[in-house]
Amino acid sequence: MSEKLVIKNIGLMLSGKIEQPIYDADTIIAVDGKITDWGREKNLDCDSATTTVDAKGITLAPGLIDSHVHPVVGDYTPRQQQLHWIDSTLHGGVTTMISAGEVHMPGRPNDPIGTVAMAIAAQRWYDNFRPSGVKVHAGAPLLQTGLEEHHFKQMAEGGVRLIGEVGLGTVKDGKTAHEMVGWARKYGMQSTIHTGGPSIPGSGLIDADMVLETGTDVVGHINGGHSALPDDQIICLCENCKAALEIVHNGNERAALLTLNTARELDKLDQVILGTDGPAGSGVQPLGILRMIAMLSSLGNVPAEIAFCMGNGNTSRQRKLDTGLIETGMCADFVLMDQAQHAPGKSILESVQLGNLPGIGMTVIDGRITSQRSRNTPPATRLPEIV
Numbered sequence: 376m377s378e379k380l381v382i383k384n385i386g387l388m389l390s391g392k393i394e395q396p397i398y399d400a401d402t403i404i405a406v407d408g409k410i411t412d413w414g415r416e417k418n419l420d421c422d423s424a425t426t427t428v429d430a431k432g433i434t435l436a437p438g439l440i441d442s443h444v445h446p447v448v449g450d451y452t453p454r455q456q457q458l459h460w461i462d463s464t465l466h467g468g469v470t471t472m473i474s475a476g477e478v479h480m481p482g483r484p485n486d487p488i489g490t491v492a493m494a495i496a497a498q499r500w501y502d503n504f505r506p507s508g509v510k511v512h513a514g515a516p517l518l519q520t521g522l523e524e525h526h527f528k529q530m531a532e533g534g535v536r537l538i539g540e541v542g543l544g545t546v547k548d549g550k551t552a553h554e555m556v557g558w559a560r561k562y563g564m565q566s567t568i569h570t571g572g573p574s575i576p577g578s579g580l581i582d583a584d585m586v587l588e589t590g591t592d593v594v595g596h597i598n599g600g601h602s603a604l605p606d607d608q609i610i611c612l613c614e615n616c617k618a619a620l621e622i623v624h625n626g627n628e629r630a631a632l633l634t635l636n637t638a639r640e641l642d643k644l645d646q647v648i649l650g651t652d653g654p655a656g657s658g659v660q661p662l663g664i665l666r667m668i669a670m671l672s673s674l675g676n677v678p679a680e681i682a683f684c685m686g687n688g689n690t691s692r693q694r695k696l697d698t699g700l701i702e703t704g705m706c707a708d709f710v711l712m713d714q715a716q717h718a719p720g721k722s723i724l725e726s727v728q729l730g731n732l733p734g735i736g737m738t739v740i741d742g743r744i745t746s747q748r749s750r751n752t753p754p755a756t757r758l759p760e761i762v
């Protein structure tokens with residue numbers, strides 16, 4: 376029998392689409408984990424649901440996507456010796472994470488065959504095991520000296536779809552990186568690059584020239600992780616890149632706002648995507664994506680409904696995912712949230728525009744409820760109920 380999820384009494388539906396961020400709808404339906412319909416309840420077939428949720432007038436958005444994480448294995452990170460950081464992040468509304476490299480693996484291999492083996496293994500262990508239901512796209516090898524085209528072919532055939540941050544491996548020059556990124560792209564793998572100064576002892580500077588020469592699909596942490604490039608180089612990247620412009624929580628906030636303002640002037644807000652860059656030296660940020668949305672909306676004067684798109688729909692499109700947008704056939708991955716108790720503002724959107732986080736009441740992944748009232752956000756004013 377198929378599973379049918381009906382969520383009704385939605386007060387505000389955010390679509391993830393920057394060109395139309397708000398839908399006129401109070402109900403959404405998913406069958407077997409995929410979105411099939413949404414609109415006004417009276418016009419929809421809500422019969423024979425296996426799960427019905429009364430949203431109690433709160434907001435539904437596509438689940439948030441963290442475009443930049445550094446997982447290692449399961450729901451444990453050796454970087455700050457923390458357990459359950461992914462479960463905590465689900466309580467911050469994130470339903471999908473994308474690895475920028477499993478860099479914190481103790482004893483990580485840097486030789487070609489070891490790199491291939493670990494990339495395939497990491498892709499598998501997160502494909503086979505979703506911590507608390509969260510989708511972790513991992514297996515993101517670093518570019519290492521000695522990798523040849525056949526290694527990329529082998530990794531792609533093994534299921535690897537990503538390249539970790541260029542510059543964190545032993546390949547440090549733009550020419551070699553460009554060649555390897557080309558092989559990766561040929562076999563369907565998406566690439567990102569470390570932009571800015573060194574993040575920790577042992578990593579190095581990547582300037583705008585190297586980012587442009589390498590030509591990755593994502594300009595990873597354009598606002599630095601942590602140290603940002605000089606302003607003129609950030610502006611140059613915004614002007615010249617057709618790639619995704621990724622802003623991270625663990626970066627320079629002033630550079631984040633410079634990126635946002637430059638992208639807006641260039642009419643490139645659809646290229647702006649969000650990540651945390653955790654776990655890292657700054658720890659993990661369970662609420663990192665929500666904090667970025669509130670920060671960019673409030674200090675960058677972006678309507679909250681547009682800022683939310685940077686945390687779901689923009690990333691979905693830039694990274695060609697099957698989640699992050701309210702669209703027929705997309706995965707039914709949702710976050711249900713409301714204005715936080717006692718947060719100023721006349722609505723959830725206004726309270727976010729004033730720099731406040733919303734309170735999360737529920738998450739849904741593939742049409743199944745994965746968490747209820749968040750233990751990490753400020754408490755939501757109203758909570759959805761399973762009927």
Ligand SMILES: [Zn+2]
Nearest residue numbers: 540569574600
């Ligand atoms: Zn980095």
